[in-house]
Amino acid sequence: MxxxxxxxxxxxxxxxxxxxxxxxxxxxxxxxGRSPGQLAWLRLKRDRTAWFSGGALLFFALVAIAAPLIERVYGKGPLDRFSDKLDGNGNPLGYLGGVSSEHWLGVQPRLGRDILIQIVYGMRTSLLVALTAALLTIMLGVVIGIVAGYLGGKVDAVLSWLTDLTLAFPFYIFCFAFVPIAVAQRYGPTDQEASWFRPVLLIVVFVLFNWTYSARLVRGQVLTLREREFVEAARASGAGLGHVLFRQLLPNLWAPILVTFSLNVPALITAEAALSFLGIGILEPTPDLGRLIADSVNYVRDDPAFTLTGGFTLFALVLAFNLFGDSLRDALDPKSDR
Incomplete structure (x- = not known):
């Protein structure tokens, strides 16, 4: 039937x-079907390390952005001195460097400044310099790398030679020679430096030296993409050079660019802190983590909490960026097992 x-x-x-x-x-x-971005987001959401480090970065960013509000609520500024909290030798009164209900992390020896507000504003300075330098570095490196990889020939040879020449310069030796000369060219022996001059100078130095890594990475990626069908189709349809570079190739490079940016920021934070520690970075009266650690070295025996506080803050900030960068790299890797 x-x-x-x-x-x-x-x-x-x-x-x-x-x-x-x-x-x-x-x-x-x-x-x-899911796009590569959606797949990367799913991997990132399943990564506990990404959640932990991302939450820590969000906390640090909010603290740095809200530094003026924290100062108002806390009632103490980065330049305020509390001499009554120091003994005759300039050491903080009380336990753990003068920790109390008024000064949550104690006071700075000899200067009598509140350490908590110094760290809040120092973190603001470090993040501002590092993020600005990383963004400009990525922009410059992407432009140089994408042009060198796509055009090839003499253009690629010249830009590759420029990259090798920049990598050959010893960074810290150059900073020791260049920064004092740049300061002397603008300010006289008795002139007071503007508070913005050193941060801007450090950003310029970082951009001049750090674009090479992103440029090499982008160049290598472009060499594999420039013969793909979508590029050939764009050229055949009469698309100009700018359209091919920034409308066809650049959207396919966002994953390595994003990873490079996330890993470049902690390197720049460390470099900025190192230059300030050595005395050629951020100077008084601008708060800075590197200089705070440098000031604490003289009090390691009498006030070890002072050294540990600044060092741990810098360590936690750099570690959070590195962990999040590693998680982001794993999430954007289509062959990742995580």
Missing amino acids: TDGATGPVGLKVSTPDEPPADVSTTAEKGIL
Whole structure:
């Protein structure tokens, strides 16, 4: 027995008026393809390290942004001195460097400044310099790398030679020679430096030296992409150089660029702190983590909490960026098992 909807063995047969069972089932389940960005986001959401480090970075960013508000609520500024909290030798009164309900992390020896507000504003300075330098570095490196990789030939040779020449310069030796000369060119022996001059100078130095890594990475990626079908199609349709570089190639480079940026920021934070520690970075009266650690070295025996506080803050900030950068790299890697 058969009818319009049942076959010879009692199996249901699709009629022209109803869709096939597999199509309707797929539509009901809403199974859709996911983009690489969506897949990376799913991997990132499953990574506990990414959640922990990302939360820590969000906390540090909020503290740095809200530094003026914290100062107002806390009631102490980065330049305020509390000499009554120091003894005759300039050491903080009380335990753990003068920790109390008024000064949550104690006071700075000899200067009597509140350490907590110094750390808050010092973190603000470090993040501002590092993030600005990292952003400009990525922009410059991407432009140089994408042009060198796509055009090739003499352009690639010249830009590669420039990259090798920049990498050959010893960074810290150059800073020791260049920064004092740049300061002397703008300010006289008795002039007071503007508070913005050193941060801007450090950003310029970082950009001049750190674009090479992103440029090499982008160049290598472009060399593999420039012969792909979508690039050939864009050239065949009459697209200009700018359209091919920044509308066709650049969208396919966002993953390595993002990872490079996330890993470049902690390196720049460390470099900025190192230059300030050595005395050629951020100077008084601008708060800075590197200089705070340098000031604490003289009090390691008498006030070890002072050294540990600044050092731990810098360590936690750099570690959070590195962990999040590693998690981001794993999430954007299509061959990652995580």
